[in-house]
Amino acid sequence: MEYDDEALRRYLDGRLQQWYLDARLEREPPGGEPVFDSATWAFHPENLRIARAGLRLALRAGGLYRRGQRNARTLRVRHHDLALPGLSDAMSGFRLLQISDLHVDVDPEFGPALAEQLRHLSWDACVITGDFRYRTNGDFTPALSGFEHISRVLQGPVYAILGNHDSIRMVPHLEGLGTRVLMNEGVHLGDDHGRGVWLAGVDDPHFYRQHDIPRALADRPEDWPALLLAHSPEAYREAASAGADAMLCGHTHGGQIRLPGGVPLVTNADCPREFTSGAWRWQTLQGYTSVGAGSSVLDVRYNCPAEVVLHRLVPRPPAD
Secondary structure, eight states: OOOOHHHHHHHHTTTSOHHHHHHHHHHSOTTOOOSEETTTTEEOGGGOHHHHHHHHHHHHHTTOHHHHHHHHTOEEEEEEEEEETTOOTTTTTOEEEEEOOOOTTSOTTHHHHHHHHHTTOOOSEEEEESOOOSOSSSOOHHHHHHHHHHHTTOOSOEEEEOOTTOOGGGHHHHHHTTEEEOSSEEEEESOSSSOOEEEEEOOOTTTTOOOOHHHHHTTOOTTOOEEEEOSSGGGHHHHHHHTOSEEEEOSSGGGSBEETTTEESOOOOSSOGGGSSEEEEETTEEEEEOOOSSOOSSSOOBSSOEEEEEEEEEEOOTTO
């Protein structure tokens, strides 16, 4: 697939610093994410092809593969109250749909199937916390085609951030489908009158590490609550330090494959395990890490159902 990076630069002109775009493009791996990243001294076992093949064979031999596929295609809708300090009466009860880790190109049937399930839900705004695609390099057209099915049922404003699987070259295409991608940027969430919520979104903090939380919060109106979108919970310390009140994440898949009792085999995130799924808190920062709607490495899940999350915004008591 050929890319027109000059057209990309023109499209993003005024939104991104030139050095940031250059660094993002330079870091995008031509051959996929490495098993060992010499830039950060990080080991990524999920990128070992032989490990994926071996796991698939083992599951098939044990008669568990089809069961895992059925699990991965069974979506759970979770409801969560997200408490924000200083939330206005007008924004209390605002419903925010969070979708994470679609990896929509893993299974061509996934996009239409998820769209059909979302058709029965209702929300005020939607956020997508990264990883639209499974592949980390090459042609992203299959992921865009799959997401197009989903985008048709996403009512209201839709905001997204990029994950470690996503190329910045996808941004014009995603925005052409009605999804505003936040790249170290923020927007006003709510109506145009009175006090709202500052919705900030940053680039991937796991692999690309081009996230800039202070920049995303820079235009936040005084005393407005700030809700941050970050692909991985690994940015929790920086988020709290920068003054974010809450953070919505994904990336971990909750382990995707868990032992009985809910113990994940792998979370692929440098943070406390309790931050890798569901609601959590660190100092004054409220967090929620979705286990994701899709699957990666293999299209299976065990003891970790796929999910979308309906967050209801509620006021946080002053002493909390």
